[in-house]
Amino acid sequence: MSLAGSQASPATAGRGRPRSEAVERSIVEGVMKLLEEGVPLADLSIERIARTAGVGKATIYRRWSGKEELFVDVVRMAEPPDPELPGTSLRDDLVAILEQLRRRGLMTRSSALLHSVYAQMKSSPKIWAAYHATVVERRRRMQIEVLRRGQRNGELRADVDVELLNDIFVGPMLLRTVLRPEADLLEGLPEQIVDTLLEGLRPVSSR
Incomplete structure (x- = not known):
């Protein structure tokens, strides 16, 4: 499994020693x-x-x-690197986030080893908690900030709960990855999800 593109390890950063x-x-x-x-x-x-x-x-x-x-x-x-957000619009950033999730889902499906690793990890509460704190929560904070920025820029209604909205955006991709492994993860799916949801979430004056 390629480790190319992996980021500096949170577990190894800042310990005051030269890294090898x-x-x-x-x-x-x-x-x-x-x-x-x-x-x-x-x-x-x-x-x-x-x-x-x-x-x-x-x-x-x-x-x-x-x-x-x-x-x-x-x-x-072993995961894909965090997505590089274009920063050009709320739509573009959300598409980049969901595209990363789509590729992660494809990797998990194509790698029996990765599938086994995740299964073992979830069976260990300590490991799952550490993974959730260092990976899942960090990405969730990034996603929520994207939504808040969209509210500040007038691209998203100000009356919506961004915590809930984040789950609504990433939910369909995670559903197809975890609960519906037979479902397609085709190119263009991120755009389809984002455009469908944003249609009803933009401020009235922006539609």
């Missing part, structure tokens, strides 16, 4: 190798990961406090 991208990559790839071999998450000890990656256990602990934090980074790095 090569070492971190070898550790992450060591975890992926074990998962590809069918090793359950519960059996992924730091010692086993270190042996597979060809590093010492101390090298891992200098970067991650435990295997849960390491595993969250592995999953995060």
